Amino acid sequence: MKIAYFHCFAGISGDMTLGALVDAGLDWEVLKEDLAKLPITGYRLDKEIVVKQGVSGTKVHVLTEEEHVHRHLSDIVEIISSSTLPEVVKEKSIAVFTRLAEAEAKVHNTTPDRIHFHEVGALDAIIDIVGSVIGLYHLGIEKVYASSVHTGTGFTQCAHGVMPIPAPATLELLKGVPVYAGEIEKELVTPTGAAILTTFCHNYGSMPAMKILSTGYGAGQRDLEIPNLLRLTIGEKAQGCTKEHIRYGGKGEIHQGEALMMEVNLDDMNPEFYDYLITKFLKAGAMDVFLQPIQMKKNRPAIVLSLLIPAQEVEKFYQMIFSETTSIGVRVYPVTKYMLPYEIVTVDTEYGKVRAKIARYQDNLRNIAPEYEDCKKVAEEQGKPIKEVYDLIKFAVYKELQTDE
16 A cells, blocks of 8 residues: 655645655656646646755745635636546545635634635645645555644734634644644644645554655745755555554654544443444544443443544544444543554464564564464364463464564
């Protein structure tokens, strides 16, 4: 699987995203040919290599002739829908603009169809968004990951006047995304960049384990005290990882990741449901699910159902909780995880192929955990106690790893 990781240490904007994709290998002529399929004129696309604090990147320029054109969502949907672009590019491009419209509508207390796009409805924003979708399509990106997002701080001038940073629509788009303000008093995240990122991003945190194929840097307009660049890393997702959050490579360095903890207290639900719910939450992408007994008011026994989830998927999981449990409220708070890098390996043993999770720290093997389902299968087939099977498989994995090293 080909994946992409956006490192947003200097924020993200539409032109930075497009520049990073071009810098990472998107064919310039293919990009221009596809953009020409949009029924719009009056713009010229150009690119240049620039250097930001000693690091080179690609700056994409969209030069337009139009001035102060305000478009509705329906206008932009019509432009994209009537093009001859691939259907998946049309769908994703419309999805980005729909997110923008929904965020603007929330901020201005209206409906998405009544929103007048100002800056993000201009030709350059249309080119940035559709061009970025084209880039992800042609580079074959199947999943997108990203770091925490540096937003900047202070105030910025926009069509509605002076606004705090992040601008209200940008902040709305970044709900559920790990962000930090930093010390730079500039707008580092634009609504266009936030909409692209949150439409495509599957998870936020450290870079996932991958075989790197290419890298690219998309340049912003300003010169800052840090490189004003969006870094993009493209690679093949590491084999052997059975869950999306198992993505920490390297040789034993502790990795930091961001997530959300979602909790509910349940005192009136059939306990037989928990097995079903835990399985369903894990299949839906929860990193961990666990239960804790508690004593509530009036000494009622209850259970805390806890889910560790990706930051951008909070809405999906609270909707699942409300539909699948008897809870009428949830608690959500951010957590920071410190983890050893680990991987799932498959090893040939006297019982056949079995899987185990191995973790390392400072180049030393720290833990071997045979997969329970494999141990269970062997125990049932061989008629042996599962604890004996577990120890035998653990020893077999250890011997195999020592041989490999």
